[in-house]
Amino acid sequence: ADATVTIYMNDVLVTNNIAFGQLYDLERVEVLRGPQGALQGRSSPAGAINVNTRSADLYESDGYVQATIGDNDGINGQVAYGMPLIEGKLAARVAVVYDTSNGRNIENPTTGLDDPELEATSFRLNTVWQITDNLSADLTYQSFERDGEDPSPIAGIDSLGQRPTLKPEDRTSLAPTNNLTDFEYDYISLEFNWQIGGLDLTSVTGWTDETRDYREENDRANYVQNPAALTDQFSRTEQEVLVQELRLSSSDNDFWDWMVGFYYQDSDVVADFTVNTTTTFPASFPAFPPLGGYQFTLQSNSLVPVQAEQWSLFTFNSFYLTDTVDLEVGLRYTDYEKFRAATVTLNGYPYLPDVPGFPAEAQDFIKGQITGPAGAAFPIEGIADEFQNIDDDSITGSLTLRWDWTDDISLYANYGRAYRTKGNSIVPSPNVQFLPDPAEYLLHDEETSDSFEIGMKGRFWDGRARLNAALYYQQYDGYLGFVRGVEVLDDMGNPVVLPGGLIYNGDADITGLELDGQALLGETWSVGFGLAWTQAEWGSAFEPCNDRAPGEVIGQCDLEGENVGGEPEWSGFLNSEYYFPLESTEVYVRGQYKYTGERDNISASAGLGTVVDEFDDYHIVDLFVGWRSSDDVWDLNVFAKNLFDADEVILQDGSDQYDQFFSGGSYNETNVLRERILGVMGRYNF
Numbered sequence: 001a002d003a004t005v006t007i008y009m010n011d012v013l014v015t016n017n018i019a020f021g022q023l024y025d026l027e028r029v030e031v032l033r034g035p036q037g038a039l040q041g042r043s044s045p046a047g048a049i050n051v052n053t054r055s056a057d058l059y060e061s062d063g064y065v066q067a068t069i070g071d072n073d074g075i076n077g078q079v080a081y082g083m084p085l086i087e088g089k090l091a092a093r094v095a096v097v098y099d100t101s102n103g104r105n106i107e108n109p110t111t112g113l114d115d116p117e118l119e120a121t122s123f124r125l126n127t128v129w130q131i132t133d134n135l136s137a138d139l140t141y142q143s144f145e146r147d148g149e150d151p152s153p154i155a156g157i158d159s160l161g162q163r164p165t166l167k168p169e170d171r172t173s174l175a176p177t178n179n180l181t182d183f184e185y186d187y188i189s190l191e192f193n194w195q196i197g198g199l200d201l202t203s204v205t206g207w208t209d210e211t212r213d214y215r216e217e218n219d220r221a222n223y224v225q226n227p228a229a230l231t232d233q234f235s236r237t238e239q240e241v242l243v244q245e246l247r248l249s250s251s252d253n254d255f256w257d258w259m260v261g262f263y264y265q266d267s268d269v270v271a272d273f274t275v276n277t278t279t280t281f282p283a284s285f286p287a288f289p290p291l292g293g294y295q296f297t298l299q300s301n302s303l304v305p306v307q308a309e310q311w312s313l314f315t316f317n318s319f320y321l322t323d324t325v326d327l328e329v330g331l332r333y334t335d336y337e338k339f340r341a342a343t344v345t346l347n348g349y350p351y352l353p354d355v356p357g358f359p360a361e362a363q364d365f366i367k368g369q370i371t372g373p374a375g376a377a378f379p380i381e382g383i384a385d386e387f388q389n390i391d392d393d394s395i396t397g398s399l400t401l402r403w404d405w406t407d408d409i410s411l412y413a414n415y416g417r418a419y420r421t422k423g424n425s426i427v428p429s430p431n432v433q434f435l436p437d438p439a440e441y442l443l444h445d446e447e448t449s450d451s452f453e454i455g456m457k458g459r460f461w462d463g464r465a466r467l468n469a470a471l472y473y474q475q476y477d478g479y480l481g482f483v484r485g486v487e488v489l490d491d492m493g494n495p496v497v498l499p500g501g502l503i504y505n506g507d508a509d510i511t512g513l514e515l516d517g518q519a520l521l522g523e524t525w526s527v528g529f530g531l532a533w534t535q536a537e538w539g540s541a542f543e544p545c546n547d548r549a550p551g552e553v554i555g556q557c558d559l560e561g562e563n564v565g566g567e568p569e570w571s572g573f574l575n576s577e578y579y580f581p582l583e584s585t586e587v588y589v590r591g592q593y594k595y596t597g598e599r600d601n602i603s604a605s606a607g608l609g610t611v612v613d614e615f616d617d618y619h620i621v622d623l624f625v626g627w628r629s630s631d632d633v634w635d636l637n638v639f640a641k642n643l644f645d646a647d648e649v650i651l652q653d654g655s656d657q658y659d660q661f662f663s664g665g666s667y668n669e670t671n672v673l674r675e676r677i678l679g680v681m682g683r684y685n686f
Contacts, residue, residue: 002420004480006036006044009051010140012189012206013041013243013265019051021144021183022122025064025080025095027052033514034472035416035451038316038330038398040204040245042265045418045449045474055138056082056091056128063686070679073117074101082126093126105675108151108173110222116178118148134195145184151175154220156610156655156667163221168670169647175217176224177232185210199250206243211236218497219278220669221655223662228351230276230297231658233499235428241267256319263312273302273428275499276350279374280661290357291370297351298374300344302428304382308338324404331397336421338390342382342442344430346375373491377433382442383424392446394419409458420447420480425503431496434488434553441544441554444503447478465519472512479508479541479564485653486544486604489553495546496657506541508564510534524579531572536564545604546654555604568597568617584630588637592622605654611668618648618673635683645676 007019030050037043063081068074075098082093103118122144129137151173157165166172185208192203212235219231242265249259278297285292314332321327355366398416405411425442435441455470484501516530538559545557563569572595579588597617600606607613621644626637649672655665 004044004046006042006048008041008048009187010053010189011040011050011191011204013241014187014208015210017183018185018187018208018210019049021146022097022099022120024078024097024122025054025124027054034414034453035396035398035418035449037332037396038314040247040261041263043332043334043396043418045420053124053126053140054080054093055126056093058084058088058091058128058130064683066683068679068681070101070677072101072105072675072677074677074679089130091128095124097122103148103150104171106151106153106171106173108175108178110174110176111178113149113151113178116149118146118150120144120146136193138191140189142187147182149178150181151178152220152669153671154667155670158666159663166667168649168672171672174221176219176222176227177217179217180215182213199248202247204245209240211238218656219658221659221667223658224278226295229278229295230350231278233273233275235271235273237269237271239267239269241265254320256317259316261314263314265310267308269306271304271426271428274347275300275302275429277430290355294355296349296370299347299350300430301347302342302344304342304426304428306340310334310336326402328400334394336390336392338421339388340383340424341388344378344380344382344432346378377430380430380433382427382432382438384439387439387443390422392421408460409456411456414453416451418449422446423503426500427498429499431488431498434490434496436553441502444480445478445505447476447480447505449474449476461519465517467517470514474510476508478505481506481541481543481565483543483545483602483604486554487546494657495660502544504543506559507539508536508541509539510536510564524581527576529574533570534567535569536567538562538564546608563600566599566602568599570597571595585627586630587627590624594620601652603653608654609665611652611654612649615650616648618646620646633685638680641677642674643676647672
């Protein structure tokens with residue numbers, strides 16, 4: 001499904017991994033809340049984030065060198081430099097970053113891993129060309145690569161008494177192999193701006209190509225014990241996206257400024273999964289005693305291609321009704337075409353030992369009897385032919401009335417409509433064969449929402465303070481919920497996981513209040529704050545879950561009245577800086593505080609066994625003490641992130657299928673907040 005919050009880099013649609021893999025040499029980051037898509041890009045129901053990188057300057061040379069060292073084995077080095085090649089005509093800027101750390105710092109005594117490492121490098125080249133007085137071009141290329149080991153931490157007490165008791169704060173895995181990740185991408189954006197007879201024409205072209213390889217161990221507590229019996233999976237996800245946008249706009253008119261635009265997006269995603277699943281017969285198997293405790297490994301391949309194309313026509317209009325009242329009207333028509341499929345095939349049996357007590361000439365027959373029922377299910381078509389193609393369209397838009405009540409206070413009221421098209425869940429596993437109706441669980445319908453918001457923006461105290469406030473309500477028809485860790489019963493009645501999670505529809509209502517502000521309390525003391533209250537509740541909705549009624553192979557939990565999406569009801573932040581001026585330098589103290597309230601666990605196993613139904617609230621405090629030049633040429637500071645070493649649980653899922661078979665379910669996958677980091681940072685601007 002399309003994301004609720006759309007993310008852009010230099011106005012080009014990108015994924016989370018591209019935008020936030022490494023943040024360096026930035027111009028600014030813009031955050032917009034509520035339905036978006038009237039001004040640019042793609043329609044989204046909950047907001048947009050635009051990360052803008054630094055562009056070269058046609059007249060000035062500048063750059064910086066920055067280094068950070070932390071006690072999490074962390075090293076971050078950044079270098080950037082830009083200069084005019086032909087003054088006023090052509091300029092270039094180069095930026096690079098290298099980052100390494102111990103990530104979540106998960107140890108694995110089974111494999112001997114006690115010093116994990118995540119390493120990332122990125123390079124960016126930007127060129128600006130002033131072609132004529134009225135035509136300019138801005139070209140950016142960026143590459144990125146990250147790899148490392150990242151085992152899944154677990155917590156629990158082994159019911160067999162053979163494994164250690166683990167708490168969440170132990171940050172420990174017992175898996176027979178470590179998870180491995182390798183992610184890389186290439187990004188290109190090209191923007192033209194052309195002033196034509198009082199009008200502005202903007203063209204934005206973007207291309208991204210990303211590849212993610214991931215090896216994951218599914219036997220997280222090493223219950224299978226047999227090194228020849230495989231329990232891991234390997235996935236490769238390749239995604240290529242092409243975006244083209246054109247915007248033609250007027251400006252500085254007395255009554256009406258307008259913009260019309262065209263947006264096109266073509267994306268091609270192929271997810272390829274190889275899954276090893278080991279089956280163990282019960283130690284006592286009266287139906288055929290020689291098979292007691294027998295194990296074999298089945299290897300399957302899941303191929304999930306998703307090809308999506310959409311185009312939009314949109315307009316945004318500003319009407320200046322009076323000197324203090326503006327009316328803004330946005331409208332967008334979007335046409336969607338999508339193809340999706342999910343095919344699971346049998347690769348073979350990497351581990352299929354002889355059955356004890358039988359001669360060699362009888363082994364092929366006996367093994368055929370063992371593997372026959374499993375192999376007969378292949379190939380598996382997760383999405384039937386009649387559901388593979390989507391042809392859809394939508395009309396979205398916004399209406400905003402703004403009133404400059406005074407020179408310092410403005411009020412506004414806004415209505416917005418958003419839409420997300422139909423789609424499918426990606427479940428790369430042969431376990432989809434056990435779903436009563438795969439289409440019912442793998443496919444989801446469209447989502448529409450209507451939002452209403454009123455708010456104010458104000459400057460106070462002779463411009464030394466700023467305050468923004470917003471009250472909003474958003475009603476969803478077919479809200480796209482997500483649940484992970486869903487299990488289905490196999491033919492023998494054993495729970496087996498559906499990896500990847502499931503997307504489902506339900507009605508929902510969201511009401512919220514947001515406040516944020518800044519103030520200069522003195523010549524050398526500044527403070528900023530934010531506070532958010534959100535009440536998000538399901539209406540009529542049922543979620544796939546692991547709480548099954550007798551006879552069900554997959555549970556259905558009634559969500560009416562429950563919270564939506566695992567978001568906290570209350571959250572907030574507070575930051576402040578105070579500096580002591582010296583002759584040409586400053587000594588400063590800066591603190592940042594973040595509060596996240598209680599949140600529901602969105603795991604399908606939430607509330608079952610020892611899996612919590614709700615996560616505790618938590619507080620994070622970061623502290624920086626530094627010395628810098630008054631003209632911001634250099635800066636040196638020491639810092640403590642997560643100063644009080646908060647270690648609350650932020651993710652918890654139920655025990656895996658091997659744990660459940662051998663021990664009845666002893667360990668949960670459990671992730672906690674990252675540990676306190678102490679470090680030093682130095683920066684020099686030139």
